[in-house]
Amino acid sequence: MNQTSPAPARGTLYLVPATLDFGVANPSPLQHVLPAQTLQVAAQLSHWVCENAKSTRAFLKRVHELYPLAVALQQQQMAELPHEVHKKGDHSGEFDARGLLSAALQGHDIGLISEAGMPAVADPGTSVVRAAHALGLKVVPLVGPVSLLLALAASGLSGQNFAFVGYLPQDAAARGQRIRELETLALQTGQTQLFIETPYRNAAMLDALLHALKPSTRLAISSGLTLSNAQIRSDLVSAWKQRPSPLDKHTPVVFCIGA
Amino acid sequence: MNQTSPAPARGTLYLVPATLDFGVANPSPLQHVLPAQTLQVAAQLSHWVCENAKSTRAFLKRVHELYPLAVALQQQQMAELPHEVHKKGDHSGEFDARGLLSAALQGHDIGLISEAGMPAVADPGTSVVRAAHALGLKVVPLVGPVSLLLALAASGLSGQNFAFVGYLPQDAAARGQRIRELETLALQTGQTQLFIETPYRNAAMLDALLHALKPSTRLAISSGLTLSNAQIRSDLVSAWKQRPSPLDKHTPVVFCIGA
Numbered sequence: 001m002n003q004t005s006p007a008p009a010r011g012t013l014y015l016v017p018a019t020l021d022f023g024v025a026n027p028s029p030l031q032h033v034l035p036a037q038t039l040q041v042a043a044q045l046s047h048w049v050c051e052n053a054k055s056t057r058a059f060l061k062r063v064h065e066l067y068p069l070a071v072a073l074q075q076q077q078m079a080e081l082p083h084e085v086h087k088k089g090d091h092s093g094e095f096d097a098r099g100l101l102s103a104a105l106q107g108h109d110i111g112l113i114s115e116a117g118m119p120a121v122a123d124p125g126t127s128v129v130r131a132a133h134a135l136g137l138k139v140v141p142l143v144g145p146v147s148l149l150l151a152l153a154a155s156g157l158s159g160q161n162f163a164f165v166g167y168l169p170q171d172a173a174a175r176g177q178r179i180r181e182l183e184t185l186a187l188q189t190g191q192t193q194l195f196i197e198t199p200y201r202n203a204a205m206l207d208a209l210l211h212a213l214k215p216s217t218r219l220a221i222s223s224g225l226t227l228s229n230a231q232i233r234s235d236l237v238s239a240w241k242q243r244p245s246p247l248d249k250h251t252p253v254v255f256c257i258g259a
Numbered sequence: 260m261n262q263t264s265p266a267p268a269r270g271t272l273y274l275v276p277a278t279l280d281f282g283v284a285n286p287s288p289l290q291h292v293l294p295a296q297t298l299q300v301a302a303q304l305s306h307w308v309c310e311n312a313k314s315t316r317a318f319l320k321r322v323h324e325l326y327p328l329a330v331a332l333q334q335q336q337m338a339e340l341p342h343e344v345h346k347k348g349d350h351s352g353e354f355d356a357r358g359l360l361s362a363a364l365q366g367h368d369i370g371l372i373s374e375a376g377m378p379a380v381a382d383p384g385t386s387v388v389r390a391a392h393a394l395g396l397k398v399v400p401l402v403g404p405v406s407l408l409l410a411l412a413a414s415g416l417s418g419q420n421f422a423f424v425g426y427l428p429q430d431a432a433a434r435g436q437r438i439r440e441l442e443t444l445a446l447q448t449g450q451t452q453l454f455i456e457t458p459y460r461n462a463a464m465l466d467a468l469l470h471a472l473k474p475s476t477r478l479a480i481s482s483g484l485t486l487s488n489a490q491i492r493s494d495l496v497s498a499w500k501q502r503p504s505p506l507d508k509h510t511p512v513v514f515c516i517g518a
Contacts, residue, residue: 015412015413031294031295031296032294032295032296032402033294033296033402034294034402035290035291035292035293035294036290036291036295037290037291037292089419091417091418091419091420091449118408118412118418119412120411120412120415120418121408121411121412121418122418122419123418125412125418126415126416126417126418126419129412129413129414129415129493130415130493132415133415133492133493133494139413139415139491139493140413140489141409141410141412141413141484143291143292143293143402143403143404143409143485144402145402146405146408148408149377149380149405149407149408150400150402151400152379152380153274153377153378153379153380153384153388153400154274154388154398154399154400155388156379156385156388156389156391156392156398157385158350158385159350159377159379159380159381159382159384159385160348160350160381160385160423160425161350161422161423161424161425162422162423163420163421163422163423163450164419164420164421164422165420165450166419166420190350191422191424225400226402230399232398233392234388234389234392234398235392
């Protein structure tokens with residue numbers, strides 16, 4: 001009578017990349033940017049930790065059209081990342097996400113998904129990955145689109161030494177100073193500098209860049225990558241000034257500067 | 260008799276990611292890591308700029324099993340990147356690759372491909388992308404696996420601020436100093452630092468890291484991502500020291516350090 005049942009095998013945490021068409025009116029088919037294995041794993045999962053449950057359900061509806069879901073959408077378990085993570089981010093281990101992974105201790109595989117692209121890269125999710133390691137779960141990143149890397153590859157700037165620095169300050173003076181700091185770093189060390197901006201501030205960011213950067217610095221700007229309206233321009237600042245390209249205020253953009 | 264034929268429309272430069280199974284005995288099916296669109300575009304192309312023509316042909320043979328090639332393998336035009344690029348890299352615009360893209364001026368689309376992963380990211384190709392922009396060609400990056408980004412997402416370290424710095428110095432003293440520099444940068448700025456090493460030096464690099472890093476620094480090491488023998492460990496340096504994990508000397512590894 002001293003028997004105890006063996007602990008169930010622990011589930012795996014799958015990092016499930018989403019398409020880059022969040023909020024786009026006519027999205028491309030999922031298989032344009034997601035490999036079959038990513039879609040098949042997503043269709044098998046029944047437990048999710050997500051940035052937003054509504055968009056996760058919309059994503060799974062699209063998956064279901066290609067690979068029928070193993071568990072009906074209504075029965076899927078979805079845990080949203082809490083408000084504090086949405087607001088402050090979870091990139092530095094400040095949020096303990098182990099509680100969101102309790103189903104994995106019961107043997108369920110869990111998918112981590114964000115609104116667009118790879119979870120935990122320029123998006124929430126780091127705390128969940130860290131919690132998975134703390135719990136001894138297997139972590140499996142699946143392949144899908146990552147706008148930063150597509151933008152870097154297409155920029156013509158060094159991909160052997162690069163940094164992504166997130167958002168720049170909003171205050172105009174502080175932003176100008178930060179741009180010059182990043183330019184100095186890029187020119188002195190050869191390290192390409194990537195950053196992003198909230199879409200409605202795209203035009204202001206471009207103005208600030210053309211004002212602050214040296215004419216001989218290279219500026220590459222990508223938007224809508226993987227979508228039918230994708231745009232990439234890589235040019236010297238002097239050429240950007242001669243022939244400006246206005247930026248759409250609704251489309252996420254990746255900015256790259258370098259030598 | 261004053262007629263001239265109109266210039267042909269210029270071709271597009273497609274950045275075609277390859278699988279991460281270069282040199283692996285039993286590779287997984289391509290569709291595990293490459294979306295249908297990437298495979299379809301690769302099957303339509305007849306002109307390539309590549310790191311190595313032999314591996315490009317081997318890749319296209321695998322594509323052909325899923326999507327028949329529009330032009331037979333024997334008729335495909337392949338231009339290898341020259342020896343100087345293989346040796347010194349082409350990350351800083353030092354090589355003028357416009358001559359490799361002359362077919363695009365005749366209207367042919369061209370694929371840029373490296374041995375593994377995304378061309379121009381921790382791999383040659385930047386000079387070709389830059390040349391495409393100089394010639395006014397459209398540049399389209401296709402989706403596929405990027406080991407650096409998969410490793411970052413799975414590391415549990417910040418993906419909101421990160422840098423990839425390539426290879427560290429080989430000399431032991433210089434390497435130790437560089438490791439401490441990168442650790443200071445990571446701890447002071449919160450910027451995750453990623454780097455790679457030639458596989459046969461993996462064990463020496465791990466020794467150097469465990470010797471140089473503070474016990475409270477986090478070290479994540481990934482190898483074989485997307486393969487059946489994938490390994491990811493993210494732990495404090497103190498835990499790595501208590502329970503060492505030997506690294507295989509044949510498998511490419513991504514090292515990540517941070518807070």
